[in-house]
Amino acid sequence: MDARCKEIFTAYIDREFGGSPLDIEEALLLAFEQGTQVAKHRGDASSCPYSAVSDPEHFLAWVEGFECCTIR
Numbered sequence: 001m002d003a004r005c006k007e008i009f010t011a012y013i014d015r016e017f018g019g020s021p022l023d024i025e026e027a028l029l030l031a032f033e034q035g036t037q038v039a040k041h042r043g044d045a046s047s048c049p050y051s052a053v054s055d056p057e058h059f060l061a062w063v064e065g066f067e068c069c070t071i072r
Contacts, residue, residue: 012060012064013025013028028057035063039066045066048063050062
């Protein structure tokens with residue numbers, strides 16, 4: 001993960017979980033990285049595999065990663 005994405009992910013974890021334990025960070029890192037990969041390959045945000053209702057933490061991490069690398 002590049003430095004900019006790492007900063008954004010760390011800020012997301014701090015904002016959403018108040019500097020959460022490492023196990024939460026590791027669990028959400030995969031979702032974040034999946035979002036960055038979709039954005040880098042010019043994919044669509046609708047391809048997020050997580051539900052905002054049933055899995056909001058992973059959903060938000062995925063969206064954060066997607067937005068991190070979305071070319072605007």
